[in-house]
Structures are given as C-alpha cells and as structure tokens.
Amino acid sequence: MKKAALYLAVAVLAGACASKEVQQEPAVADRSSAVPPTTGSTGASSTTRPTTMDTMRGNPLTDPNSPLSKRSVYFDFDSNAVKDEYRGLVQAHSRYMTDKRDSRIRIEGNCDERGSREYNLALGQRRAEAVKKVMTVLGVSDGRIETTSYGEEKPVAMGHDESSWAQNRRADIKYSGE
C-alpha cells in the first residue's frame, strides 16, 4: 500500500530532523524554549535540578543522542492509535519519569487542517490521551500527565498535501519548565 510507505518515510524524516525543525519553524519552537516558566502550574520545581545538572553532563531531554530528545508521536489520518514504531520513544519517556519522580509533562495533540476546528481540537486531545494511556500502563502516575491539544491551529508543515498533513498529525511531549 502506498500510504504505508509514505508514513514510514515521514516517520524517518521526523526522527531525522526533529531538532532541525525546531530551529527553522517558529510554530514549533515552543517545544523547547518558548514555554514561559510561569505558565505551568508546576513549572518551578522541576526546572532547577535538571538545569544545574545539565551544565555538568548534558540534559538527556535535549541531548540529540538521547532517545528522550525525540518528543513527537505521529498518527494516521482519523486515528489515535500509537503505532509500534513509537513505542520505544514512549517507553523511554516513561522510564525517565518513573526515575525522576518530580517530573511532569504535558502531551499536546495536533491534527492536520482537514475538518472542523473544534472537533479537531478534541481529536488532538484524544491523541494525547492515547499516548498518556501507554505511559500510565508503564507506571507513570495519572496526575503527572496533562493532555491538551492545539487541534489544527499549530501546524509544523504549512502545505496542503499529505506530506504536510502527516507531519501535523502528532502528539508532542513537553516537560514542565521547558
């Protein structure tokens, strides 16, 4: 099937240029830097310790060699199933969170532009919820994960074709304080 090949290509692409995208495309820059420390209800606690350690031996959350630097889970059209190829990514974050007891995350769901804005907002949240479910099964407590959505409002790719849409159907993991 043509579709499957495309998704694979997208997944590889996404994995390969996730950090590059952050620099090029301001719409996703908040993945790492644009979240003001004041917004999260639990922002302060988790920032202090990791940053002091970061300077010594690098922050695994941002180290491009660490699986934890991969933050995006991509979805098929009209689907909120977490595909097998992203299990490793979700497992890595689950392990990190079970080690770092004070870490908290927000999982932000996103959709492609097709369909109604408000319904897409709910669909994005369901995608985020699907990732959360995997993490809670792996032992992360429910209260440490908030699931929200940008719906179709913050596309990473601006095109109006499947290659853009595939990049926009995703859930991003963001740590509190980032």
Place this chain on the structure above:
Amino acid sequence: MKRLFLFAGAILFALGVRAQLTIDITTSGGRQIPIAVAPMAGEGAQPQPVAEVVAADLSRTGLFRLVNTAGVNPLPTEPSEVNFAEWGARSAEALVIGKIEAVSDGRLEVRFRLFDVQKQGQLASYSYVVTPAQLRATAHRIADVIYERLTGDKGVFSTKITYVVKRGRRYELQVADADGFNAQSVLASNEPIMSPAWSPDGSRLAYVSFDQKKPIVVVQNLAQGTTRVVANFRGNNSAPAWSPDSRYLLVALSKDGLTQVYRIPAGGGDAERLTESSGIDTQPAFSPDGQWIAFTSDRGGSPQIYRMPASGGPVQRLTFEGTYNVGPRYSPDGKSIAFVQRDGGRYRIAALELATGQVTVLTDGTLDDSPTFAPNGKMILYEAQVGGRGQLAAVSGDGRVRQRLTSAAGDVQDPAWGPMPTN
C-alpha cells in the same frame, strides 16, 4: 446566472475609509427587486456618502438589482420632484430619495423616502438627526428599513461580525460591521484564538485563548475591554456557547478524560457535566428557546450531531447520512441546524430541517467550516479555504445567493455573526 461585483472597498478607499473585506456576490435564479437609490441632496459635502452605502447593502443580499440613476436630471430629493413615469421606464419598481441638511451644533438631519414606482405611492419616510461620524451607521439603518419594507424580513445591515485574522504567527480577533467595514482588533496574540461567540446582547465575546499554551475559555467585555478567564480546567477548555438568557456558557472540557460537554456560569465557576459518553462530545449549541442542546459526538463510531433536552433527558441522534457531520448551529427560528458535512474528502456547510430531517448541502468548497447564521436567519456566514488561505464566505439559506468576503492579508477564520442591535 448573474454575477454582481461590488467594489465598495475601492469607492471608499478614495475617501480615506479603509475597507478590510471586499465582497463578491453570486446569485442564481430567483427574482431580484429592481430598485433605484438616488444620491441624496447635500451628501456630497459630507465625509460619508449615504446612498452608496444603502445601495451596496441592498445589492449585497442578492435580492435587489440596482437601477442606474445616471442621467436623471435633476435627481429628485423631494416627493414633488419624482417623475414616476421616468423611473418606470428605467424598470425601477422601488425608488429611494433623500437629503442631508445641517441642523444645530454640527449635527445633520438625514431624511429618506421609499416609493413604490408602479403605484406612485410612498412606502416609508424616516428622518434621523446624527453626527457626521454616524452617517455610515445611519445608511445601514436606512437599508434595514427598506429591506424589511420590501422583503418582509428584518435587515441585518446594522449588525456586527467577529472573526479571527491570522498573519504569520500573529492572531487578531476582530469585530467589524456586517459589510466588513470598521474592522477593529479587540484582541491580539502570538498564540491561536478560536471559536468566538457573541453574548445574546452583543456586549461580550467568549472565545478560546491559547495564551497559557493550552486552550482556555475567556469572556471579554467589548465596551470595557476587560477579560475574565471562565474555564481553565485541567486539559482542554473550548467551544463556548451562550445560553439565551446569558447566564451560562456551554463548554467542551477534557478535565475528566476525553472531551465532554459541561455547563458553567457565564462569569466562571464550577463545571456541571452534561454529557456522559466514552467518546468525544463537543461543539455544544443551545436552541434559541433554550430547550435543547445540540452537539457533536462520536459515541456511535463516527462524529454525528445529537441533541438532548437542556434540562436533562435522553440523547437523540439527528444526522444519519455520511460519516462526518459536526459543528451544529441553530437557525434563529430554531427550525434548522447548520453544520459541517464531509463528503468524500470535501467539507461543506449543510442545513438540517428539524421537522422533516431533510439535509441540504449549501456550499461547494473543499474545507468549509464554522457556519454562523445572520440574526434574521437569511444568510449563513462561514469559513472557506480558497487558494490555501482561510477566507469568509456567506450563503443564503436556500443556497441561491453566495458572497465571498476577501481580505487583503492573512487567513480569516472562525466567523460569528452578532445579534440584532438592541436599540
């Protein structure tokens, strides 16, 4: 098929008034009332021509055909000066004349008269004493009177619309006159703004803000500019819809898992859960009489429109054709619901007649969204994607008249048509 292009924007640009939206109208079939709108005596000395705005308002509905007034000499401004035979020869069925005169303290008296050309009788005569700054609004009021007298329906030329303009990363919530003029930004942000909803009296807007990096519901008082966060629960907060008595907002919240419909006090407070499903329930809307709540739910496997009594009771499915019917909005008379329907890969605005269950597809776009009824129920404003950009468009309830409102810059999205003015 007739095509009428209105370059109201170009005309007024010369006078220093900046048009935000230009409007292109298409009508097919149906009778148009031929009407002559004569320039008003004394309006040339004013900053704002009145007759032109009246003519543009009427023409934009698709229900009128403007009769040329050029060459009529002298143009009548008093009933005694009207030569009905001449207007009849120009095939005008209705004639509008008027004059503008200075009264005291810089104010102006605007008087207009509407005639039935065939019967040679006066149908309406009104005068308004206004400031020069109110001339454009006065023109809309005159158009409202003429429209109602000749069609039997209330005019909506004095109403407001709101919509979101996106330019790059910049979002603005704007409020404009129904003809796209006098656009004012009431909110600007580098984060998305979604789903503006007018309070029933037009004094407040509820909308979804992402300023806190997640969707929350805010109510803004338009006169005072004050804002209040009314829903900021864990997860998503979105899809605000006012109750007809303005006391409550229906909202979609994901605080308990997946998105469900809740009711909150309009000033904020505890959320009362109204729907209980294992899927997504969102996009709630009160019926105009407050008896029903329509909403989108995918509890049956695909997103469809349902309704339930506002006081609680069994949920009833309303749409059955297709696998994607979302975003219900009641017509002002409560008899029909406009919504978004997916057909193949295309998203169109459709209307459901509640008494019969009959669905009529009204638009032919590829990505139409966010239908909103004019307060007289005659037109539905919506968002369309044209050339990869969001633009506003409108369609009459029978699909016969189509308008496209083109903005010079950016994406225009998420329109909401305001209520009738209260005065």
